[in-house]
Amino acid sequence: MSQLSSSGSLPQIIVLDTGGQYCHLITRKIRELGVYSEIRPSETPAEELRGVRGIVISGGPASVYEPGSPQVDPAIFDLPAAVLGLCYGHQLIAWHLGGTVQKGEKGEYGMAHLELCASAPLFHNAEGRQQIWMSHRDTVSRVPEGFQLLGSTETCGIAAMGNPEKRLYGVQFHPEVVHTRNGRQILSNFLFDICGCETDWSPRDQAGKIEDEIRRTVGDRNVFFFVSGGVDSTVAFTLCLRALGEDRVRALYVDTGLMRQGETEFVSNVFESLGQGIFRVEHAQERFLSALDGVRDPERKRHIIGEMFVEVQEQILASGHFLEGNWILGQGTIYPDTIESGGTAKADLIKTHHNRVSGIQKLIEEKRIVEPLHLLYKDEVREVGRELGLPEELLSRHPFPGPGLAIRCLCEDTTQPVVRMEEGWQAPLHSVGVQGDSRSYRPVLLLEESPAAEGIHLRATELINRIQAINRVTALAASHAPVSELRTSQAYLSAERLDRLRRADALVREMCHTSGFENSVWQFPVILVPLGTAERTDSIVLRPIDSVDGMTAQSVVMPAELLEMMSAALLAQEGICSVLYDLTHKPPGTIEWE
Numbered sequence: 044m045s046q047l048s049s050s051g052s053l054p055q056i057i058v059l060d061t062g063g064q065y066c067h068l069i070t071r072k073i074r075e076l077g078v079y080s081e082i083r084p085s086e087t088p089a090e091e092l093r094g095v096r097g098i099v100i101s102g103g104p105a106s107v108y109e110p111g112s113p114q115v116d117p118a119i120f121d122l123p124a125a126v127l128g129l130c131y132g133h134q135l136i137a138w139h140l141g142g143t144v145q146k147g148e149k150g151e152y153g154m155a156h157l158e159l160c161a162s163a164p165l166f167h168n169a170e171g172r173q174q175i176w177m178s179h180r181d182t183v184s185r186v187p188e189g190f191q192l193l194g195s196t197e198t199c200g201i202a203a204m205g206n207p208e209k210r211l212y213g214v215q216f217h218p219e220v221v222h223t224r225n226g227r228q229i230l231s232n233f234l235f236d237i238c239g240c241e242t243d244w245s246p247r248d249q250a251g252k253i254e255d256e257i258r259r260t261v262g263d264r265n266v267f268f269f270v271s272g273g274v275d276s277t278v279a280f281t282l283c284l285r286a287l288g289e290d291r292v293r294a295l296y297v298d299t300g301l302m303r304q305g306e307t308e309f310v311s312n313v314f315e316s317l318g319q320g321i322f323r324v325e326h327a328q329e330r331f332l333s334a335l336d337g338v339r340d341p342e343r344k345r346h347i348i349g350e351m352f353v354e355v356q357e358q359i360l361a362s363g364h365f366l367e368g369n370w371i372l373g374q375g376t377i378y379p380d381t382i383e384s385g386g387t388a389k390a391d392l393i394k395t396h397h398n399r400v401s402g403i404q405k406l407i408e409e410k411r412i413v414e415p416l417h418l419l420y421k422d423e424v425r426e427v428g429r430e431l432g433l434p435e436e437l438l439s440r441h442p443f444p445g446p447g448l449a450i451r452c453l454c455e456d457t458t459q460p461v462v463r464m465e466e467g468w469q470a471p472l473h474s475v476g477v478q479g480d481s482r483s484y485r486p487v488l489l490l491e492e493s494p495a496a497e498g499i500h501l502r503a504t505e506l507i508n509r510i511q512a513i514n515r516v517t518a519l520a521a522s523h524a525p526v527s528e529l530r531t532s533q534a535y536l537s538a539e540r541l542d543r544l545r546r547a548d549a550l551v552r553e554m555c556h557t558s559g560f561e562n563s564v565w566q567f568p569v570i571l572v573p574l575g576t577a578e579r580t581d582s583i584v585l586r587p588i589d590s591v592d593g594m595t596a597q598s599v600v601m602p603a604e605l606l607e608m609m610s611a612a613l614l615a616q617e618g619i620c621s622v623l624y625d626l627t628h629k630p631p632g633t634i635e636w637e
């Protein structure tokens with residue numbers, strides 16, 4: 044099996060990144076087929092690629108003929124390596140080798156059917172007519188000399204082309220996405236039949252190699268981690284612990300007071316079971332809560348929390364002996380967060396305040412950092428975690444946002460009643476949505492009927508599309524009071540309301556666990572909203588969703604019996620007036636309400 048390293052030996056396959064959103068997906072699919080692969084910038088000189096068996100050029104949003112569009116070094120076509128261009132990569136091959144690329148009139152997005160018209164090793168064992176996934180405007184209008192047309196769709200004349208003798212291939216579609224039915228077969232043909240790759244990769248047997256690498260990077264120094272209880276930082280920490288021993292590794296967890304019930308104990312237990320005296324909790328609840336006092340606006344909340352994290356981390360780094368002497372910082376950064384180009388730049392921005400705050404940036408510059416997972420994808424990190432024997436309960440946790448319960452506890456400055464509309468009630472609660480590519484912040488529509496009503500999900504979608512004033516639709520699962528009597532009240536992030544939310548969230552989690560419903564959802568936010576009556580001022584929103592990556596999501600239908608039991612248990616809690624069920628998909632509603 045190959046050495047896990049981006050510096051030493053070259054991987055068998057390099058994916059050249061031209062800025063496409065699927066670039067990481069290509070690399071992951073290749074690794075899933077057992078061949079180690081890494082991403083490089085598209086302009087990487089051919090000489091640096093000499094020795095690889097194959098090069099894949101990714102898709103991207105540009106047009107090849109535009110000045111400044113991502114390019115490849117044309118000398119890569121003269122290397123002994125085979126080349127496969129996908130989408131923009133297909134057009135780049137045509138452009139560089141003397142074919143032509145034409146501006147598309149209307150583009151082709153989503154499902155299409157490829158008809159093969161010639162046989163070629165790339166399509167070995169693939170059907171003659173096959174479902175594929177397209178996402179492009181420009182098209183190749185003439186194949187370069189020496190190339191053969193291999194397949195077309197109804198709207199794309201040159202959907203696949205190849206020069207089998209020189210082992211150069213281009214396809215307009217995306218074999219890396221699941222909707223391309225023979226995609227895995229096509230990639231496998233390229234890797235094994237065309238490039239002659241050998242299987243050299245499995246995340247299962249990486250732990251030992253990563254530990255060797257940790258020992259090399261760390262030398263005789265010690266390692267200090269900020270841990271969150273998430274999968275990445277726990278796996279990274281455990282690897283360092285195994286590589287260096289208990290005396291040389293320490294973990295610190297910041298309790299913000301915005302955590303779920305039992306979270307601090309859960310994390311403490313996990314770390315204490317790993318070793319004696321290696322773990323410490325920094326109690327910062329008061330600092331976080333007083334900074335958030337009286338704040339209603341979701342963006343301000345997020346900003347304050349981000350800043351406070353930075354402040355606490357930097358103080359710890361500066362005050363202790365960790366910035367001096369023999370200590371370096373360990374982090375659970377994974378592969379998608381380390382690539383700084385094209386479609387991955389955004390992911391980096393999102394994580395800035397966690398992994399790249401200024402104090403940490405300084406350590407990176409001084410090479411006083413170790414990131415053992417920097418070449419792995421999330422699913423591979425889970426595999427390594429399993430190999431290390433970490434509890435499945437930890438490895439299969441649902442994602443939980445960094446700002447914690449603060450963005451699941453809505454705040455309000457004023458008292459306002461619900462307003463009768465033709466289609467239901469407009470609740471004066473605002474939540475965040477994503478429409479087109481922009482953020483929206485609008486009131487919620489509340490339907491008086493049960494979330495179990497026939498066809499209600501479809502109707503919710505229709506209502507959101509029709510009513511401009513709202514960006515989210517909820518249904519009433521249960522209530523102590525008629526909807527007409529509900530109103531908002533002035534409420535902020537108090538310890539009392541956070542406790543109320545924590546109890547409700549714990550109850551929902553427990554019922555999802557015992558009923559097995561947790562396996563039917565990708566994530567299940569429970570939100571506290573300041574909507575109720577004078578006696579019971581808050582309500583709970585249930586938001587079970589299904590997703591693959593959190594970028595898009597579907598509202599999930601919960602079994603009626605479970606919903607009924609859950610609602611009754613929630614209504615029995617102090618301060619809770621009603622239980623609402625969020626019927627909104629993403630888009631147009633985000634997964635979190637803030």
Ligand code: XMP
Nearest residue numbers: 442443444445446566593629633634635636
């Ligand atoms: P949205 O609400 O944008 O959430 O649809 C998409 C996914 O991201 C999570 N999320 C966050 N995770 N820090 C995080 O680490 C954050 O600030 C943050 N905001 C949202 C959210 O839980 C969902 O899985």
